[in-house]
Amino acid sequence: MKALSIVxxxxxxxxACSDGAESTxxxxxxxxxxxxxxxxxxxxxxxxxxxENRARDEWRHPLETLSFFGIEPDMTIxxxxxxxxxxxxxxxxxxxxxxxxxxxxxxPESLWVQMFSTWNEDNHERFGAxxxxxxxxxxxxxxxxxxxxxxxxxxxVPDEENGQADAIVFFRAMHHLFRFEEPLVDSALSEMFDxxxxxxxxxxxxxxxxxxxxxxxxxxxxxxxxxxDVVAAFERAGFVLEETSEINANPNDPVDGVVWxxxxxxxxxxxxxxxxxxxxxxxRFRKPT
Numbered sequence: 489m490k491a492l493s494i495v496x497x498x499x500x501x502x503x504a505c506s507d508g509a510e511s512t513x514x515x516x517x518x519x520x521x522x523x524x525x526x527x528x529x530x531x532x533x534x535x536x537x538x539x540e541n542r543a544r545d546e547w548r549h550p551l552e553t554l555s556f557f558g559i560e561p562d563m564t565i566x567x568x569x570x571x572x573x574x575x576x577x578x579x580x581x582x583x584x585x586x587x588x589x590x591x592x593x594x595x596p597e598s599l600w601v602q603m604f605s606t607w608n609e610d611n612h613e614r615f616g617a618x619x620x621x622x623x624x625x626x627x628x629x630x631x632x633x634x635x636x637x638x639x640x641x642x643x644x645v646p647d648e649e650n651g652q653a654d655a656i657v658f659f660r661a662m663h664h665l666f667r668f669e670e671p672l673v674d675s676a677l678s679e680m681f682d683x684x685x686x687x688x689x690x691x692x693x694x695x696x697x698x699x700x701x702x703x704x705x706x707x708x709x710x711x712x713x714x715x716x717d718v719v720a721a722f723e724r725a726g727f728v729l730e731e732t733s734e735i736n737a738n739p740n741d742p743v744d745g746v747v748w749x750x751x752x753x754x755x756x757x758x759x760x761x762x763x764x765x766x767x768x769x770x771x772r773f774r775k776p777t
Contacts, residue, residue: 495760495770501662506769512544515605515765525559525560525561526551526555527548528541528549528561528583528651529551529554529555529559529579529583529616532579532582532583533545533550533551533579533586533628535582537578537582537628537629537630538578538579538617541575541578544575544752544765546764547734547736547738547751547765548575548693548736548763548765549735550576550579552735553691553693553735553736553770554579554580554678554691556691556731556733556735556770556772557655557689557691557772558616558655558689558758558772559580559583559655559657560587560588560654561583561584561586561587561588561639561653561690562584562587563584563588563589563654564588564589564590564591564652564653564654564655565580565584565589565590565591565592565653565654565655565656565657566590566591566592566595566653566656566657566664566680566682566683566684567580567590567591567592567593567656567657567659567660567767568594568624568642568656568657568658568670568680569593569595569616569658570592570594570622570625570626570657571615571616571625572613572614572615572616573616573625573627574625575615575659576657576659576695577590577592577625577626577628578628578679580624580657581627581628581631581633581637582628582631584633584741585632585633585634585665586634587632587634589633589634589635589637591622591637591638591639591640591649591653592622592625592632592637592638592639592640593639593640593641593642593645593656593680594616594617594619594622594628594639594640594641594642595617595640595641595642595664595672596598596642596643596672597617597641599664599665599668599672600615600617600670602667603664603667606637609764613752615772617638618639619638619639619641620639621639622638622639623637623638623639624635625730636749636752641750642665642672642679642728643672643675643676643679644679645679645682645683649683650682650683651683651684651685651686652680652685652694653662653683653684653685653688654684654685654689655688655689655690655691656683656684656688656689656690656691657685657690657692658690658691658692658693658694659693659769660693660694660695660711662694662713662718663694663695663708663709663710663712663713664693664708665677665708665743666708666717666721667705667707667709670759671708673721674721674724674725675723677721677724677725677727678725680725681725681727681737681775684775685775686775686776686777687774687776688774688775689730689772689773689775690722690727690772690773690774690775691770691771691772691773691775692722692769692770692771692772693768693769693770694713694718694768694769695711695712695713695717695745695747695766695767696712696713696714696715696743696766696767696768696773697710697714698714698715698743699714699715699716701714701743709746709765710745710746710747711747711748712743712747712766713767715732715771717746718753718769718771719771721763722771722773726771726775726776727773727774727775728774728775728776729771729773729775730772730773731772732769732770733770733771733772734770735770736768736769736770737767738763738765738766738768739767739768739769740762740763740764741763741764741765741766741767742763743766743767745765750763750764750765750766751764751765
């Protein structure tokens, strides 16, 4: 893919964002096993403030996904690349507002500049890249969080936050970390390892390429990554893969082009609209105690 077309495609997907173990059938019933947290999570997902986002629940399975990760309302939760008014922030912010805390982590300036030929103040706002405004980006009308929402670059979190997070979630945010001549993935995950408390959880949902796909196709430029490459990166950082799930799998995705050819980025093509959103891995890692 030519560099210019990659840049234009990235603009589309980031606008939309602002939006070892085996899966078990029990993973979709975790909310039932945690009746208090599960009921509160279900209520937040059903809230009318999510009406504009609800159509994507069919593909994103928020109740099943967050239950699989073991997300609780009293946790300090780090959302990676939440964007401005992000899709999952609309769930996580009200879910944690009374008892927990939200931290937004985004890419450093150096990565944004590589991703876009034109990177300016308007783009900072559009993609939720100004860490000083993270509280506003992740806020929900009518919801007041007990603790302030703060933001940090993924490769430069203050030392005083080390060990403070109970959970870190990556929703379709990994592929850009693998891109370019000096990939950011290892330094970013090392920083996230320090931020997470011992025993803390990391949840990952990421566009998935077949394991036999060509390495050039799965270098992040097309949005798809091999599951083995993602697992290897987390293991290099010290995390342990605890369980995988097929909650967000889509076997109808042929994985034959850039991921942004599919909904929700592209909706005017009847062929790709019939496929639905991408095939996605869902992984749960743990920081050893």
